Amino acid sequence: MSLLSIGKSGLLAAQVGLATTGNNITNANTPGYSRQVAIQADTGTQYQGFGYVGTGTEISAVRRYYDNFLASALRNAEANQAQLDTYTTQINQVDNLLSDTTAGLSPALQDFFNGVQDATSNPASQASRQAMLSSASSLVGRFNALSDRLGELASGVNTEIVSNVGQINSYARRIADLNVTIANMSTNQAQPNDLLDQRDQLLTELNKLVKVNVTDGNNNMLNVTFGTGQPLVVGNQSFELSTQSSPTDASRIEVGYTAGGNFSKLPDSVLTGGQLGGLVQFRNDTLDKAQNTLGQIAAGLATSFNAQHKLGQDQNGDMGGDFFKPIQAYVGTNTNNSKSSTATVSAVVTDASALTTSDYSVDFDGTNFNVTRLSDGKVTQINPYPQTTPQVIDGVSYSISGNPAAKDNFLVRPTYNAARDLSLAINDTTKIALAAPISTAAPTANAGSGKITAGSVDQNYLTAGNAITSPVTLTYDKASNTFSGFPPGQDVTVTVGSTSTTYPAGTPVPYTENANISFGGVTFAISGAPADLDTFTIGPNTSGVGDSRNGALLAGLQSKNIMNNGTATYQTTYAGLVNSVGSKAREAQIAGKAADAAVTEATNQQQSVSGVNLDEEASNLLRYQQAYQASGKVMQVASTLFDTVLSLGN
Incomplete structure (x- = not known):
């Protein structure tokens, strides 16, 4: 040459x-x-x-x-960072909302019970009663506002999930197209470097949306999957994700594949990493629990306050009614249920103490209806079915009617919408039941020193036939040390310490000082030394305008352990929610800083080569x-x- x-x-x-x-x-x-x-x-x-x-x-x-190991390590770090950044951004909004000392729930709860206490102190004052209604209205408004804001966040999550899925599909199509172009342009001696870089950059952007796994394919192509192997790109073909509303809850967007016009939902557990993973984690771990716990407090307050209010007497002399409107659980009928099915499910919160924050799945297996608690998978069978009376499960009364078909499914969310749906049932101050429905007396003509307590009533008093409409006079017989004169047809229970003894109707009841005596939902105690033929009366409260015994019981609900099987008050339950969200927010912030450091380190290593x-x-x-x-x-x-x-x- x-x-x-x-x-x-x-x-x-x-x-x-x-x-x-x-x-x-x-x-x-x-x-x-x-x-x-x-x-x-x-x-x-x-x-x-x-x-x-x-x-x-x-x-x-x-x-x-280019080093594939370093590139994969960087993608993994960036996927984790994107998930934490998204999660932190979202949870901070909930944390700020719930912990606000002015706009949070705690001040409104305190103001409401202050109003109840003021009305209890001045039961005849219309101004105090109106102030109680006003504070109750403010509390309802606070519950509604908090729930609406959480609902807005849920709607925003739906929008972002749809947007992310659209971007994921776009990146997947472009990667598949580049696979074809790169395969056509590659030879044994040369590769289109710029196109390889473009494809890697698309993988980087895709990975920030959902964590992907990349494997080598044929002819210099790449295969892209996520989760547990769900495909996005295989060679020259892209697999598009799709979104649609849940068949049991139209307000909830689900992610899956659509084939042949049929949507197949992906479990949330495979949607990890990236912005999509952060959104799903936030919705499942924080937003749903916050909404359910807030609803649990609202439903617990409404149910327990109503139960006590019904045991009181209003200014018209009538028994109290619902103070708050009863909480109806959300029931979503699966849109995929058989068209021949006419089954309907209704659910009403009835027991504040047993109420949980879980959602429930109600399924018909062809013979029986089964209620599954989704938080832990516990299954309770509706028994008997067909029902003769509603069945209470975890504080919720289930009523099922109609003719079901096999595989019928319903989603029951007892507390999810409770804070949004909470509302007052009364607006008339005279209907506030602050008085007790009974009054007791020991006539001045009695010769002994016996005294009788003011007495109280429980839920049994509301049973038909138990309410006292005319005075009941009890007479003491010194010779037998017993009382007689109890209402005919009603057994009498005497409780001394923790030991209860029931005496059949019409049987004289032995006298034990300070023992609790109960019949027909009425409980009282007699003390002292009554004389022979001394009498004591228990009758309707005919002049209860200034009475506030039931009001005191209503006010006492604030400090009573009603929630979570009798282990927490309304306010400690809310405080637990605030602390839980705050702790998760702080953990996310700390993890986010660690993720930022990991991305920086992985970037430095990758850039040292590329x-x-x-x-x-x-x-x-x-x-x-x-x-x-x-x-x-x-x-x-x-x-x-x-x-x-x-x-x-x-």
Whole structure:
């Protein structure tokens, strides 16, 4: 090979080196760009009799510096960071909402019970009664407002899930298209580096939406999956995700695949990492629990306050009614139920103490209805079915009617909408039942020192036939140390300490000082030393305008352990919610800082291989420039020698 050709090959090699270096420099800040280098090789030698002489150089490849292990580590770190960033942004909104000392629930609860206490102190005052109603209205408004705000966050999560799924599908299609282009342009000697970088950058952006797993496919293609192997890209084909409303709750967006017009939901457990994973984690771990717990407090307050209010007497002399409207649980009928089914499920919160924050699935197996507590999978069978009376499960009364079909499904959310649905049942101050429905008396004509307590009533008093409509007079017989005169047809229970003894109706009841005596839902106690034939009366409260005994019991509900099986008050339950959300928010912030550090470290490691070092490239630029100039000098010398040879012939 001539010296001219050798110089030309060096010139061309240096030119490629200059172009590659220049491309590195100009793309130093291009996202996803990997540093490239021109790989130079000897073109071989020729035998000249005395030995082998080189024939020049060539560029065998332009290779990009890329480490798949480091790239995967960076993607994993970025997926975790994106999930935590999204989760933290969302949970901070809930934390700020619930912990607000002005707009939170605690001040409104305190104001409400202050109003109850004021009305109890002044039961005849219409102003105090109106103030109680006003504070109750404010409390209802606070519950409604908090629930509405949480509902707005849930709606926002739905919108972002739909948006993220759309972006995921877009990236998946573009990656599949690039797979085809890269496969067509790849050879055994060369690969389209810029397209490989573009594909890797798309993987990076996709990975920030949902954590993906990338594996090598055929002909330089990549396969992309997520979760437990759910496909997004396989070779030249992309698999699109889809979203639709839950068949049992139209306000909840689910993610899955659609094939043949049928939607197949993906379990939330596979939607991990990235923004989508953060949204799903926030909705399941924080938002739903916050909404359910807030609703649990609202439903617990309404149910327990109503129960006590009904045991009181209003200013019209009537028994109290519901103070708050009863809480109806949300029941979602699965849209996939058989069209032949006419089954309906209704659920009403009846017991504040047994109420949980869980949702429930009601399913018909062809013979029986089963209620599954979704928080732990506990199953309770509706028995008997068909029902003769509603069945109470975890403080919720279930009523099922109609003709079901096998596989019928219903979603019951007892507390999810309770805070939103809470409302007052009365607006008339005279209907506030602050008085007790009974009154007791020991006539002044009694000869002994016996005394009778004011008495109280329980839920049994509301049973038909138990209410006292005329005075009941009890007479003491000293010889037998017993009382008689109890209402006919009603057994009498005497409780001393923790021991209760029931005496059949019409049987004289032995007297034990300070023992609790109960019949028909009425409880009282007699103390002292009654004389023979002394009498005590228990009758209707006919002048209870100034009575506030039931009001005191209503006010006492504030500090009574009613919630969570009698272990917490309304306010401690709310405080537990605030603390739980606050702790999760702080944990997310700490984890977020650790994730940021992990991304920084992974980026540094990845860039140490694939990143462009401008100082190094500047040095390479000078090196290739010198090589170019030297090769040009070789060609110049070759030209001079050629001219010399030609001049010899003249």
